[in-house]
Amino acid sequence: MIKRLPIPAIRLFLLLYPKMKKANSFHWPALGWGVIFLGLIILAIACGEQWRKTDRVTVLQEKFSPGGRYVATAFECAGGGAAGYFYSNVNVRRQEEPFNQRHFILGDKLWSGYGNFDLQWLGSNHLQVTYQGPKDPKWLKQNGSRKEQCCGVKITYVHR
Structure with missing residues (x-):
């Protein structure tokens, strides 16, 4: 029988589950799922922005617009540890904004799955991105979206 729980978060958790009929009763199935749920929340909070550091x-290539107002960056990014990831892409931003992969x-x-980039400014706010990527229709349906405009820059694409 539990008279007082030492951690306020656990008390709050016990109030959230209707299976807990009385404050002094203790049901393992409800507590088991609750502990998993609470652990996932703590994990999400702890790992929220870790990718920025890891x-x-x-x-690969960085080009400023003719007026110097915008920057286009072709890059590769790897991370994630043992179950990691690797991708190549293009970032477009205002010159004063920090790069965000x-x-x-x-x-x-x-x-x-994009790569082999060539960036070329056709005007002060018009960027042409030449790239290589799969041509399979199934892949394009799932991954083939492209931004036609970003932060005031018109973007045109040439697929190799």
């Missing part, structure tokens, strides 16, 4: 980014213009996912 990603290894290699800049998770803001990219090709595809919706990190594992997009």
